[in-house]
Amino acid sequence: MVILLRPTVELKDRYINFYEEWKESGEKMVLWVIAKEPTNFQEMLQSMIDTEKGENLPEGWVPDSTFWLVDDNKTVLGAVNIRHQLTDDLFNRGGHIGYGIRPSERKKGYATQLLALSLEKAKELGIQKALVVCDAWNIASEKVIINNGGIRDNDYVEEDGNIIRRYWIEVE
Helix, strand or coil: CCEEECCCHHHHHHHHHHHHHHHHHCCCCCCHHHHCCCCCHHHHHHHHHHHHHCCCCCCCCCCEEEEEEECCCCCEEEEEEEECCCCHHHHHHHCCEEEEECHHHCCCCHHHHHHHHHHHHHHHCCCCEEEEEEECCCHHHHHHHHHCCCEECCCEECCCCCEEEEEEEECC
16 A cells, blocks of 8 residues: 655655665656755755745745655655646646655556555645646556546647647546
C-alpha cells in the first residue's frame, strides 16, 4: 500500500536517498521541488510550508502543496506538487499537478496511484477540474493521465518545438 505524506524531517534520510538516486540517474528532475538541494533540509521543508501558505513566493508563482508517495516501509517512491491555481504559463505547459517516480520504481503502477491520490488532495484544495500535462514523447505519463480520467485538450507547442499534451480531469 502507498500513501501521500507531507514532507517531514522524520523522512529526511529516505528523501535524501530518493533525491540522490534521481540525481545519479542523470535525468532531469521533472518536479522543480525535487530539484531543490536538500543540504539544509529544514530550510527546504520551510520553503515548502511557505509556498503552500502563499508566503515568500517568487514573482509570478502560485501557492502549491507538495507530498511524497511512500510505501509501508516509508520508502519515498515519488513526489507530487499540486498548484492551487493556474497562471497563463501553468495553463499552457505546467498544469495543476506535476509528479515523478524515482527511477528504480517505475513501471510498477506507482505513477497511476500517485496521480489518483493527488486528485483527492486537489479536491481538498477546492480544485474541481485539474489540468495535467506531459511531453508528447512521454507515452508512459500520458497513459497514467488517461488511466486517471484525463480528457485531452489542445496541445501546446513550446518555442523549441516540444509538444505538451494537455489533459483535464474532473475531480470528484
